[in-house]
Amino acid sequence: MTDLDFLREAVGPDRVSTDEYARDEHAGDWGTHPEDEVRPDAVVWPTSTEEVSAVLTGAHERGIPVTPYAAGTGLEGNAVPAHEGISMDTTRMDAILEVRPDDLQVDVEPGVLGSAVDEAAGEHGLTFPPLPSSGDISTVGGMIATDASGMQAVKYGVVADWVLELEAVLADGTVVTAGSGAVKSSAGYNLKDLIVGSEGTLAVVTRATLQLAGRPQQIRGGRAVFETFDDAAGAIADAVQSGVDVAKIELMGGFAAEVANEYVGTDLPDAPMVFVEFHADHGIDEEIEFCRTVFADYDPLSFEIAADEEMARLWELRREMAYALDEYRENLRPLHPGDVTVPIGSFPEIVRRARAEAEERDLPMACYGHAGDGNLHYEILVDPDDEAMVERGEAAYAAVVEAAIDLGGTATGEHGVGLGKRQFMEREHGAESVAAMRSVKDALDPDGILNPGKVFPDESE
Numbered sequence: 001m002t003d004l005d006f007l008r009e010a011v012g013p014d015r016v017s018t019d020e021y022a023r024d025e026h027a028g029d030w031g032t033h034p035e036d037e038v039r040p041d042a043v044v045w046p047t048s049t050e051e052v053s054a055v056l057t058g059a060h061e062r063g064i065p066v067t068p069y070a071a072g073t074g075l076e077g078n079a080v081p082a083h084e085g086i087s088m089d090t091t092r093m094d095a096i097l098e099v100r101p102d103d104l105q106v107d108v109e110p111g112v113l114g115s116a117v118d119e120a121a122g123e124h125g126l127t128f129p130p131l132p133s134s135g136d137i138s139t140v141g142g143m144i145a146t147d148a149s150g151m152q153a154v155k156y157g158v159v160a161d162w163v164l165e166l167e168a169v170l171a172d173g174t175v176v177t178a179g180s181g182a183v184k185s186s187a188g189y190n191l192k193d194l195i196v197g198s199e200g201t202l203a204v205v206t207r208a209t210l211q212l213a214g215r216p217q218q219i220r221g222g223r224a225v226f227e228t229f230d231d232a233a234g235a236i237a238d239a240v241q242s243g244v245d246v247a248k249i250e251l252m253g254g255f256a257a258e259v260a261n262e263y264v265g266t267d268l269p270d271a272p273m274v275f276v277e278f279h280a281d282h283g284i285d286e287e288i289e290f291c292r293t294v295f296a297d298y299d300p301l302s303f304e305i306a307a308d309e310e311m312a313r314l315w316e317l318r319r320e321m322a323y324a325l326d327e328y329r330e331n332l333r334p335l336h337p338g339d340v341t342v343p344i345g346s347f348p349e350i351v352r353r354a355r356a357e358a359e360e361r362d363l364p365m366a367c368y369g370h371a372g373d374g375n376l377h378y379e380i381l382v383d384p385d386d387e388a389m390v391e392r393g394e395a396a397y398a399a400v401v402e403a404a405i406d407l408g409g410t411a412t413g414e415h416g417v418g419l420g421k422r423q424f425m426e427r428e429h430g431a432e433s434v435a436a437m438r439s440v441k442d443a444l445d446p447d448g449i450l451n452p453g454k455v456f457p458d459e460s461e
Contacts, residue, residue: 043087049175069090078419091111099121107208107209111139127213216280221248247277251274252321276305334380338400343407350376405427422457
């Protein structure tokens with residue numbers, strides 16, 4: 001690509017870069033191995049809807065691919081500029097435009113961090129409940145693009161449940177508004193929910209109206225340790241099925257506990273653990289005792305409950321899990337970020353199948369995740385220089401995804417499809433449904449310039 005004059009005219013020369021450092025910084029995301037990175041031809045930093053529109057108008061006229069880029073914290077290569085072209089970095093569109101506490105709403109630009117939204121809401125006694133665990137380093141635009149969710153999804157749902165209205169720019173530069181300030185609507189097609197989770201393949205979000213909620217008056221949490229993985233998974237499923245009002249309920253397997261213990265420097269048992277947190281305005285002790293009664297049927301070795309700083313100590317291992325895996329052994333690295341979700345009744349079964357796949361192929365696998373909504377994260381560790389081990393890892397990884405789909409679940413609960421999960425789309429949705437999705441893409445982006453190479457399997461596959 002040689003014609004960059006339209007970019008400089010759209011945003012000014014100081015916010016366009018072709019230097020190697022900027023291009024390298026936008027060649028991948030957290031989940032992209034170095035060998036899979038693709039450098040864009042140029043990086044552009046718009047600061048307004050008008051500038052986003054101008055960039056896309058010019059790119060559309062010239063047939064240049066544009067890949068939206070947020071904070072780069074994605075795990076499926078969602079922001080990799082697979083066809084080169086332009087990387088559109090929206091992190092400088094980071095304003096909190098207006099908080100309306102009477103409406104329980106906030107208007108924000110896409111580059112604002114999730115934690116900043118929560119802090120602004122907190123000044124009015126409110127909160128933005130669906131923040132993912134990485135909310136302090138992830139942008140709202142990125143969360144909307146992947147329909148992200150976090151530890152509190154079991155109680156509060158996912159990001160899509162809290163998006164009321166979007167302003168977005170289509171591939172040809174057209175600015176559209178989707179949704180409204182009302183909490184419900186029957187007016188026309190639900191364009192808002194079509195854009196949410198589309199990973200920047202249909203439009204670039206430039207403004208979002210988010211719903212807020214009151215902050216709970218009581219917060220307590222803790223950790224239960226179980227003798228077996230089956231007991232831990234069974235206790236989680238039983239608690240959810242029994243109606244325990246839990247805000248977070250997280251799983252950590254025995255090997256995952258070993259990895260986290262080593263990283264944090266603690267000497268807790270290398271045993272399956274379940275982490276819980278309760279939110280309420282009254283009656284929290286009764287809910288905790290209800291949970292304790294349900295867990296008792298699975299013979300926990302211990303069940304500790306605390307508040308404030310002591311609660312944070314009990315949760316430390318779970319919080320550090322992702323970093324612990326990266327540092328576990330110098331010669332091992334996580335193969336792919338496993339992110340399957342199944343109906344809650346099938347959660348113990350997907351855990352058993354994941355462990356069986358790892359054991360059958362003699363692979364270290366850490367199982368953990370937002371278990372209360374059926375979401376299992378699994379990380380297979382491999383030596384990238386051991387081709388046989390990598391091949392076994394790929395087979396085990398795919399087998400777990402396929403098992404989740406067979407159980408009525410999904411290949412990705414919160415990370416998105418990106419580059420990494422495209423091969424499972426037809427198995428999960430069927431060829432006809434994927435064809436229908438392609439027709440939507442073709443209608444809104446007929447030249448295929450917005451984040452090409454994502455979500456859909458290659459036509460040749």
